[in-house]
Amino acid sequence: MPEAHQPAAVRPALSLQPPNFAAKDPGIGGWRHLFDQARGADAAGIDRLVVSDHVVLGEQLGHYADPKKGGIKGGVQPTGPDGQWLDPIVLLSMWAAVTKRTRFLTGILIAPLRRPATLAKQLSTLDVLSEGRLDIGVGVGWQREEYEANGIEYDGRGKLLDETLEICQTLWKNESASHRGRIANFDKIHLNPKPAHPCGVPFWISGTLNPNVMQRIVKYGSGWIPWGDDGMNPLEGIKKIREALAKAGRSAEGFETTSYIPIAYGADKKIDVAKTMSVVPAMVAGGLTDLRVTLELPKSQAAVEDLLTPLVQGFRQAAGRR
Numbered sequence: 001m002p003e004a005h006q007p008a009a010v011r012p013a014l015s016l017q018p019p020n021f022a023a024k025d026p027g028i029g030g031w032r033h034l035f036d037q038a039r040g041a042d043a044a045g046i047d048r049l050v051v052s053d054h055v056v057l058g059e060q061l062g063h064y065a066d067p068k069k070g071g072i073k074g075g076v077q078p079t080g081p082d083g084q085w086l087d088p089i090v091l092l093s094m095w096a097a098v099t100k101r102t103r104f105l106t107g108i109l110i111a112p113l114r115r116p117a118t119l120a121k122q123l124s125t126l127d128v129l130s131e132g133r134l135d136i137g138v139g140v141g142w143q144r145e146e147y148e149a150n151g152i153e154y155d156g157r158g159k160l161l162d163e164t165l166e167i168c169q170t171l172w173k174n175e176s177a178s179h180r181g182r183i184a185n186f187d188k189i190h191l192n193p194k195p196a197h198p199c200g201v202p203f204w205i206s207g208t209l210n211p212n213v214m215q216r217i218v219k220y221g222s223g224w225i226p227w228g229d230d231g232m233n234p235l236e237g238i239k240k241i242r243e244a245l246a247k248a249g250r251s252a253e254g255f256e257t258t259s260y261i262p263i264a265y266g267a268d269k270k271i272d273v274a275k276t277m278s279v280v281p282a283m284v285a286g287g288l289t290d291l292r293v294t295l296e297l298p299k300s301q302a303a304v305e306d307l308l309t310p311l312v313q314g315f316r317q318a319a320g321r322r
Contacts, residue, residue, distance in 0.1 A: 034091070038099055040297075058081065061077045063143065113152065134195075134201050168201075172199075206225035209230050223258065241257075258290035
């Protein structure tokens with residue numbers, strides 16, 4: 001079984017998710033602010049930048065609010081079917097070129113929509129060029145139309161994800177790799193460059209903690225991105241994951257879990273940093289390692305740095321970081 005990438009210890013991280021989408025086409029040159037925002041976040045000390053994924057959009061976007069269809073209760077898509085969604089891997093490669101220290105995470109990449117060996121090559125290349133700053137959150141998504149547009153079976157997407165992760169980790173860990181499976185068969189295949197870490201790019205598994213997702217986490221996961229009802233109480237989910245890891249003979253040390261910090265505003269409509277970060281000690285004590293904020297960002301690098309620096313300082317103090 002391929003070994004998941006799991007560092008010995010992690011420190012609490014503050015993540016930021018600038019939108020890699022727009023409701024309307026901003027036109028050529030209309031995305032340049034994303035580079036300045038990444039530079040500003042990097043300079044301010046943000047630990048991780050997060051992007052999301054849609055390859056195509058169908059017209060039944062209301063399904064996103066239906067847990068039975070893979071959505072989330074009350075969920076609302078941020079754009080209509082004609083929304084503009086940048087490819088996350090391409091965008092992260094651009095961010096890697098304009099930043100120095102911040103890590104990157106897909107939240108999430110719909111991995112079953114990609115051919116496994118090609119995906120392994122793209123991710124290992126990005127990881128090497130970013131000097132090991134890549135984490136990949138993966139899930140099956142919720143939109144049947146995305147699978148149909150790619151000629152991929154929607155109902156078997158969980159098994160497709162499992163085999164995709166298996167193939168990626170096999171190619172990353174072996175100089176001469178072989179695999180027998182449902183979607184690919186190969187013998188003595190060589191994929192290079194390898195990722196920066198010998199165990200490969202870390203996979204963070206997204207989903208509610210049903211048996212299939214739990215098995216996926218134990219087998220392939222370096223982290224968990226909560227979803228659905230489990231996202232409302234991730235600390236309980238962390239306990240379940242720790243038990244499952246222990247049962248499988250894996251240490252929970254270094255395992256990552258993400259959640260959101262709600263932004264609190266004062267009467268002056270400015271961010272109340274102390275109130276915003278007051279929830280952090282309990283979140284960290286409960287096992288959360290990656291705490292994410294979402295907020296409207298200015299477009300210039302200097303303004304982004306000015307906005308985020310107090311948040312970073314407040315977070316580090318609340319999380320016990322120096």
